[in-house]
Every structure is written in structure tokens, then in C-alpha cells.
Amino acid sequence: MPPEAPRTSGILADHTSDDDDVDPESAPLLATSPRKPTPLPLRPILILTTMRLAEPINFTIIFPFVNDLVSTLLPSVPASSIGFYSGLIESLFSLSQTLTILFWGRLSDRIGRKPVLLTGLAGVAVSAILFGFGQSFAWVVAARAMAGATNGNVAIVKSVMAELTDESNQARAFGLLPLTWTVGCLVGPLLGGFLSRPAEKYPGWFGGEGWVGWGGVWERYPFLLPCVVSSAITLGSIGLGVVALEETLPAIVERKKWEKEQKEQRRQRQGGDVVGDDAHQGYGSTNQTHSAPPSSSPPDDAATCEPHPTASIRELLVIPQIQKVMISYSFLALIAVALDAVFVLFLYEPISLGGVGFTSSSTGLLLSVNGLGGALVQLFLFPPLQQHYGTLRVYQISMMAFPISVILLPLANGIARLGASSSESSDWYTYAVWTCLLVSTAIKTIGGMAFASNMILVNQCSTLTRGTALGTLNSLAQMASSVSRTAGPYFANTLFAFSVTRNLLGGQLVWLVLGVIGLVGPVVTLLIENLERPTRGARSRR
Template identity: 25%
Template sequence: MEEENLGQPLLKKRYYQNCPGCKVDRAKELGTDVSIRNISYIWMTVLCGTLPIASLFPFVYFMVKDFNVAESEEDISAYAGYVGSSFMLGRSLTSILWGIMSDRYGRKPVIIIGVMTVVVFNTLFGLSTNLWMAISMRFFLGSLNGLLGPVKAYTTEIFIEEKQALGLSSVVAAWGVGLVIGPALGGYLAQPTLKYPHLFPKDSFWDKFPYFLPCFVISVFAFVVAIACIWLPETLHYHNGSKESNDNVEAAEVDSSEIKKDKSIFLNWPLMSSIIVYCVFSLHDIAYQEVFSLWAVSPRRLGGLNFTTNDVGNVMAISGFAMMIYQLALYPSLQKACGPVNLARITGALSIPLLQSYPFMTLLSGSTLYLVLNIASILRYLMFETISTGLFLLQNRAVEQHQRGAANGFAMTAMSAFKIIGPAGGGALLAWSQKRLSASFLPGTHVVFLVLNIVEGVGVILMFKPFLGEKKEKPMEQLQ
């Protein structure tokens, strides 16, 4: 028997025996419990996509310095920005292509290819011996790693509708934690012969490649995830040798007049406006991460904090732990009370004075500096997570399920394009600011954080009407 008519008669759903998507849909209909296995897959794959993005920030300053390409110490930050931007350049060029491939060949193969890309090119990046090799490996890592977009679409397809918000929240939580834990790993594990000489002796392999260890640890994790993804359920539908979407499976449920009303995603203003706002905040976020790490490890005479990579790793680890607790325990209640958009507006406005206080931390030292910096870092990451989660929920609510793959692919491309500017622009701006420490107006890093706040301010303004649109919910009688 090729197909089975199961489920409630009014829904007229058809399940094909050899279709992986039908198996997923049937499992969702038979039970409403959230699968811990599915959430684990989401966390593992998202971490594989995010850990390499920012893991280099604590040590890229020292890596570029070891390459001996900078004419002066002030120029190191600019070259470090090029290394950071190369990943986003690669991802911006291929995100739509990977989204199309996931629609055609399935979410699972694209996700596995993305994870294996981390294994190969993140390892090679740790073995870089010159600036161009480092930039090339980061570029290939970004261009061949197209898993984040398909994971977002996969998340909406693997959970029942009532649990999709939890699934999307898991994506955002894992993504945010990865962007914090990544730098923590980079900070703890870079230059191991200096930090752990009893385990990694001088003149050994680890001394020749001092930045390989954090990359290797992330690559080993990715290899384990790649093996685990063999059992990843596929959500794409295969019927009679052809590939169909969820919407085609349930075509009997959808009135043909409804389909004709679907607009192009580019004409969907609630979607496009939320993507534009998200791109502005993404630019701000990646620039902040680049600037913060470079500023923290810069010497005091250049307006920095003279931190070690371990110090930066400690700050990142504490922020990541706090963000995990916040996302899982506090955010749902706050979001329910204020709404995702209003909460994002409030936190965006509060983050501006917080960020402008950073340059004044150079006046502190010792335990006071560590305490103040950790509090500021925790608040800043919690605020960004609040903003990004709200906008991400807004994007996915602005389109129907059959358009979410294309919407997420375009969002990833646009976000990556904006993030190309962040590391290069932030590094160049910091390098320029370190040459004007004695300026009478906004000396040193004061001008850097002012520029970051201008970007943040633009994002906050765009979150208000008439720019930001919200999808109008259908009346309940139309949904019944």
C-alpha cells in the first residue's frame, strides 16, 4: 500500500510510507510532547555554526601580530578586522544557494555538509602561517557552511505549531551561547605553551601553532555532531520519486484562492522591515565583539585594558552562562508581559548609555575592573539576545510556513552582508582611535563606542512605526 489516509477526516492528510517528511508529520500528530532529541539536534548543529564565528576574536590580535604584516602596533587591529570579515563575506555570497539546495535536496544533507565544513576549514585556520591563509580559510569556512538558514526552517518543521516558538527560542539561545562560548574557548586555549607549560612544552607542535588548540577542540566537537546527524530526521517530503513541500502534502487543507493571495517575500513589508532592523543590530553586534576583544587585549598606553586571552575568556564564559539562564528562565516571562517588540525597544534604548560607559573602565583596575566589566558584558549580551529573539520571532510570524525557508535564506544573506562591514570597520576604527589618544574631542576609544551607539540608535528608531511593520493576525472565525 503506497499511501495511508490517517488522522482526522476533516484534515484529509495523506501520509506516504517511504516519505521521511510524512513520518515526521505523522509523529507530530500522534504526540504533542517536545522531543528532547530534536532540541539536542538543534543545539548541537547551531553551536557548530556559531562557535567558529567568534572563537578567533580573543586571539586574532596576537595571531596577526605573529604574522608580522603590520607596520606598526596600531595597524594590527585593522588587519585583524579583515580576518574576521572574510567569514561573513563568504557566507553572504552563498546563503541563498544553500537555502535553495536545502529545499531541493533536503535539510539533512545541507546541515551535514555545513558541519563537516567546520571540521575541515576551522582546523586549517588554526594551522595558518600567514595572513592570506587565515583569510582564505575563514572565507571558505563561511561560504561552505550553510547550515544556519536550513536549521531555522528545520526547526519550524520538526515541531508542532504550538511548540514552534520554543524551537525558535532554542535556536536563538544556542546561537547566542555559541557566540559567547566561542570566544571563551579561544581565550582559554590559545597560546597553550604560555598558559599551560606543564601540558604543552615549548618548541613543540603547540608552540609552532599556538592558535590551533581552540580550533581543534571546536572541530572535534563538530566531527561528533556530524556523526550524530546521521540519525537526524529529514523533514522534506518525497512522493512518488518527486520532492514536495509540507504545503503540497496538505494541499487538500488549503483553499486554492488562499494560495493565490501569497505575496513575494520581497513585497512582505513586515518581513522585510524586521530583516532590515535585524541587519542593523547584527552589524552592531559583530562590530562590538571585534572591538571589545581587541580593545580588551590592547595595552593600556593605547587605551585598552591590557587583558590576556584568558581574561577575555573569563568574561565571555560568565556572560554565556548568564545568557543561558536568562534565555531559558527569564525571557519567556518578560516577553509574555511586554511583547517581543516592546521589550526589544526598551532594551535597545537602555543599551546605549551602558555601551558609552565602556571607555571609562580604563580608569579602573584590579577586582573593581573585573566586576564592573563582567556586569556590563552580561547586561549587554542579555540586551542583544532580547532584541534578536524578538526580531527573529517577528520574522517567522510574518510569513506562512511554506515561505519560511526562502525568508530565512534571504535573512541570512542580508545579515551576513551587513556583518562583513562589522569586523573590518570595527578593527579599522579602533586602530584609528588608538592614534588619537590626545585628541581634545572624543579621544581614543570614546569615538569608537560613540559610533557603535549611533548604529544602535538607528536600530532602535527603526523598531518604531511607521518603519517596522507587524503581520495582522487573522480573526479567529477565519482560522476555524
Template identity: 30%
Template structure:
């Protein structure tokens, strides 16, 4: 055994021995990972364009351009749950939308942890099956309870967050994982285009295409069944690709019936072990030079590294979600009240252009920035840019008040979009830290599940709190800058959490390997 040295010396000793050549991406498996990112995104985006803008809910429509499913408004009206009371529509839309995120937050850790034990592939097959059933169920629902149950099932079995990221960590290493995250935006860019196209063109087909579907009583009775069925069919294609092409990436697995038996008998999932700082290593268990051990229970996963990554995911997710809601609200609010007075079509065009620009920048620049500066530096820069991003809101409004919406305003909006691109890259940087923060390779799924649970909670709390503060700040007699103080506070929290991370994730990986020698 090597004599223990100070932590500050360990990274440099090990980094000198690391290979400089990059491992090629395993495209025979990586294309499946890209495909598996899409079913849930396509399903969610299929539901968004069921109806064009509702004039009686202009603000709600603008908010929901940020994928908050504002087009549930028409669906809520169709099923008659409000009994004609238009003031209650937003209430039921909020319940329908939040049910997905709450279910996801409550289950993502358990699915990720289960995948460490029984394997990624079985969990993915279960999740995709449930997702397909939930979409068929949504299209056939005629009651509000049926809609809520469908969205709860979809959120509870969302496979795109925890397990798929674990698969990606399994099939890549430290040299090619940054390159893998270069291609990840392709999935949501495609889903952003395909999902609304399916929902927008195929909803109410009997009314839109009477020559083709006008005689179908089924489609007249269930006007949203066709787009939901197409989305479910796409999910089934992903299921087939998973079943026939995806190779199991977990080397040591336990049959599900044994886990149930252990649970029933209140036995431990794994063999006796020590904490993550001194992991027991079984002789002969190694994969690519890394120690393989049994999955750890929750109490041993909450190491300082995992908690620091979790804190960064929470603060970054909170900042991102709050900004995503405030930005379209700012564009839509009148100049006199502190906004920019833009109409919905222009707002939609701006947000769409911003999304495309983010994906292109990620594809072209992320790997180069990572190789040049390191994941920690790129991440710290990204969250630090959150501060000028927020400051630009009142600056843009001040310019609009003084000179109208001219070149100066659009230049500041463009700068804000560019700065947000760096904030968008922060998630890819954090994903690189998750792999090395896990106490051992056998607990990558559970570690990712803990972090994604916190990220899901941030997606619930961020928009809700930001919307409340924004509305409060616009009321007469209140400080209109209150929302900016709120966002600045979150940005400073994110910067403070970023200081907990090293410059390079390999520092943690080398240190973990050192303790296993």
C-alpha cells in the first residue's frame, strides 16, 4: 500500500500518469443513449401545442412558451372540469403541470438506485413501457383525474434524467465524456422541433383533416388521441432499440426477486462495507483499472463531494429555472412597469433563436473550453455570468424608457443571450463531476439519483418563487427591482457553491483511486 500523502499532492502525482490520448466515443451504444433522451421530451412537447394562443390568458400563454404546457388550457376547458368558470382554468392547469414534477422528484432517486442493483437496461425497459402507456392514457382521458394520473405516471417513470445519465457515465471515461456531452443538445433540439409538430398538426384531426379523419368517431370522441399515439409509438421504437441493441453496463447485478426478499426480511442491499473514504475491494473486481464494489446505502452516499455537487445542482437549477420564467415575463411586461412590451410572436421567435444558439454553441465550443480551462473553471465562469445576466434586465428597461426599442436594446438582449449560453453549459460541467463524486463505480446511479432529485425540486420551487416575487414586485407601492434582488441572491449562492468544486473532476477520481490502492 502506498503511504498516505496530503490531498494537495495526490492530484498532481496521478495526473502526471494519466494518458493524453482520448478514447473514441462508443457510438454503437452512444447513439442509443441519444435516442433514449428523446421519448420523454417528445411526449412532453407533444402536449404543448394542442391549441393556439388563448386570448383570455395572454400572460399564461407567454409563460408557457417556456415548456410549461400552457395549451392544457384548451384541454381543461374541453373536459368541463371548471363548469364554465374561466377563473379556475389556471388553477387546474397548474395542478396538471405540477403533478408531473412532483411525481418525478419523488421517484427519480429510487429508479436510479434500483438500476445500480438490477442493471440499467431492465429499469429503462420498465420506464419506457410506462411512458408509452401514460401517453395512450392521456389521449383517452375524458376526466381531470384521468389526466392527472397519466401525468403522474409519466413523471414517476421519467427515464431521461437519472438512469440515462448513469448509462452515459458507464460507457464513457474521463477522456471522452466531455465530447459525449457535446452531442446531448441534439436530442432536446430535435425534441423541441418534433414534439410541437406532432401535437400541433395532429390534434383534433377530425376537425383539421375532415377528408381523412372526418368519419372516425374515435378521433371525434378523443381529439388528442392521435398525437399522443404517435408519441407513444415513438417511445415503443425506443423500447425496441433498448431491448435489442443496448448492452447492460452494470457488471454486477442482483435479481429483482432477491432484492424484494432482502427488503422483506429487512436485510442490507449490499455486503458489509466501510464508508466511502476506505472502500472494501473484492479481489479481481476491476474494470478499466477502476475498483468495482457493491452499491452503497444512502447514508454512505452522502459524502462531502456528493453534497457539494448536490448544492451546485440545486443553486444552478434554481437560477436557471427562475431565469427561464422571468425572461419571457420581462419581455411581455410593459415598459412602464419595468419590461419590454414585446408581443407573443416576437417573444416566441427570440426564445426559439436562443434555444438553437445554445445547442449550437454547446456542440461547437464545450469540448474545446473544457480541454483548455477544465470543467471547474467553465462552470464557475458560467454561474458567475448569472450576475451580469440579471443586471442586464433593468439596464435593458432603462434603455427602452430613454430611447425606445432600438439598436441599444437589442444589443443588450444579444449580450444577455450570449452570457446565458455559458450558464447553459454548466449542466454538462456538473455531469462530469457526478461520475467522479460517486463513492464507487457501483453507486453511480444512486449518486445521480440524489442529485437529480434535488434538481427536480429546484424546477418546482424556482419558477413558483420567481413568479410570486415578480408579481409582488409589480404591484403598486412595491419595489419593481425586488425580482432582480431575488435573482441576484440566487446567483451569489450559485457562485458560492461553485467554490466547493475543484478545477478538474479528475482530482476527485484520482483521490478515490488513491484510497483504493
């Protein structure tokens, strides 16, 4: 019987190191060079990130036109109430995903990652088309809920990434996931903004008599075109996954390996050609340099056709390490999404109401700087820091960035108030406000490393469980995040309005509350145990 697949990150990386078997106490004291990072499996990671790109595009493509859509579907609703209905549509994706993501994660631990990923993408594609054809508010609400309910891919993608990498290269790999989300969040709003109401914007092409007017379909369904484009992108991702994505669930990979070995043994007994030990294997292989002889008995699940055993949710949640990682992630997601929501409101509101009164162009510029900075941090700063200091230390430090960034926002409003009341030139005050906001944004982008760090910490927790649990663990983490993503924006924006209208702490109560919330996560991280093995350099200093 082939050995049971270990439940650690990097289980499917085709690289091993003799350092893994070295006793830390017997390691040479003068050995100071760290383990050389394993090269990233670029092909499967490129396939995975391409498939991942479809979700943020679908999630954000409705943002530019959702208010217009609501006013069209509900003409009797006053303009002051449009935001409530559009907010309901926007939040339904995260809410419905929260309710179903655990099911998809546990299913992927039983039947494999690939079928669950493809099912999720199919749900996204179908729901996008249904959303575009919506002619009633109930219809678009149901379509949006379907998109979230059928899609648990964000947790499954993290599981696949963990199974493709090991401790030496996972920082570079996991840093690509937030970058992929950022790119999708840039592409989605652009498509939604430029392609909505195409018959009015591009009548020569999409009008009733246009080249692709198709009998006025774009006039009857003015928001269908961006949804069709989003669905087409998703269908392309499905095709790529069907053709090129290989299964990475260790139990299935081990079974396929055993079946291949048995087929080869039968061929040899029948006098067939012998295939060498170095025969090509896909990236889903767990083949090692010194493998055991092929077994004549199958793995347990291959023989009985039973699903690979998985750890129950209760078994996972009673483990203290998992509790601390999940709680810290909940507060990380809450402070991050709350700051994102209230920051846009803070930039828009006039100075007298606690904001800075930025124009839409200035707001767009600052948000673009935030997105670009976050991408650069994930690509070039996080991997070397994680390698040098370890995942947990980077997680603890980057979590502190969020409450620190909050401090500069009321300061920016205070400077703007001074400038507004001053009879002198306001240029100095303008530069000072921009400096505060740019520094706050830069600090917050440093905090973005906490998300990639948490992904690694969650995957490390799988080594503490009985049976397969990686998909379930990532689903639990994403569930905690989705709850925060659903409640955070409403909570933060309501608190901002409440602080200003009641003049609580001079209208600055919102920043005090967010700062305190932002400190809870870093405190919890101090209780998390470091599961990473010490590097050689660390052993040499003992």
C-alpha cells in the first residue's frame, strides 16, 4: 500500500530537500545559508491565477452601473434611497457565499479540487447572464445570490496553491493571489463603466440599426453587454481548466499514481515495453527521488471507493491554533473592508462634514496609487520579508499597519479645516493633506501583506488535523472574511455619519472605534504559535 499522503503545504511540489530530514539539534553550527527556494511551478500557477481572475471581474463589474440599474428597475424609489437597494445587491454576493462556501470546501476535500473549481466558475458564468437579462429587482437579487452561492473558489484556489508549493516558495506564490484580485478589481469596473448602456454610448455599433444591434436587444437590456463579456471571460477560464488544470488533492493524486504503477506492472508481466522511472509526470505528481517499490495493494479509498477521510468542522474548531488564526483573520478582514469603505466616503464628504472634499479625479488618483502600491508590495516586498523573518512575524507587523494608518485620517481633516478657515494661501494645507493621505495609503498597503501571510498560516494549520482538511480550513477562513465583507462597509459608513451628525469627539469618533478594532487583530496574533521550522541561520544562532 502506498504511504498516506502527508497533510502539509507543498504536498504536490515535485521537489524535495534533504534538509527536511535533518535534526535541528545535530545541524552544523556554522551552516548559515538558508535553504534554496524551490522554483515555482509556473505553468500550473499561471493556469490557477487565470481561473481566479474571473471572480473579481464578475464581483466588481456591476459597481459602475448598479445605481443606474436600481433606478431603472425601481423608478418610484427616491434618489436618496437608491443606495440602500444597490448596497443590498452588492452585498448579496458575499452573504450567499458565506452560507455555502463551507460546503464547497468540504466537497473539494472529498471529490477533488478541479470539479469544484469548474462548478464554481460555471455558476458565475450563468449568473452573470441572468443578471444582465434582469427586468425586475427580485430577478437581479436572485441572480446575484446565485453567483455567490455557487462559487466557493476563493478557498479552493488557496488550497490548490498550498498543494503546489512548499515552505520555501509559498510566499511568492500566495503573494500572487491578492495581486490577481487587484487586477480583476481594476478590469471589472472598467468593463462595467464602458459597456453599460451600449446602445446610447455607441449607437453606430449597438443601436437598433447598428452593426451588432441585433434588433434592439441592447436597448431592451441596457446592462447585458458587460455581463456577457464577464461570462465570456469566465467560460474561457472554464475551458482552460478543463484542458490544462490537473487535480492536486493528495488522496486522488496518490490513487492515480498507484493505478499507473499497477498498469505498468501488468504491462511488464505481459512482456510490454518498460517505461523508465523518469517518465514524465504532471505537476500533480507526488513522485519523490527515492520512491518505494510499487505496491500490489491499492490505497484504502481506491479499494473501497470511499471518499478520503476528512476532519469534521468541530475537530478543526477545537484546535487552539486554528481558533487564533481564524479570529485574527476575522478582525483583519473587518478593519480592511471597513477602512476601504469609509475611506472613499471620507474623500468625498466636504471638510465641514469630516471629509476632505476631494473631486472624483483626485479620489481615483489616490485609489489607483493604493492599488499599484499594493501590487508592488505583494510582488517585491512580501516574499523576501517572509523568507527572512518568517510568516508569523510578518503577519504580526503588517496587522499593525491598519490602526496606524487610521491615525493620519483625522489629522488630514484637521489640516483641511485649518486651510479652509485660513485667509492665507491654501497651497501649503493642500500639500499637507495630500502628504497625510499618501502616507496613510502607503502604510495600509504594507498591511496588505497580512492577507498573504494569513493564507500561509491557514495552510500550516492543516498539519494539525486528522484526515484531509485543507479545503475545509480555507473555507472556514473565507467564511470569516465574507461575514466581515458583508457587515463591514455598512458598519463603517453608518458610524462615520453618526459621528459627524452627532458631533461625537468633534466628529472623529469613527476613527477611534476603527483604531480600537484594528488593534484587536494584532493582539490575537501574539497568541499564535509559530509552526514553521527554524531556518539554518536561526539554528546557527542558538
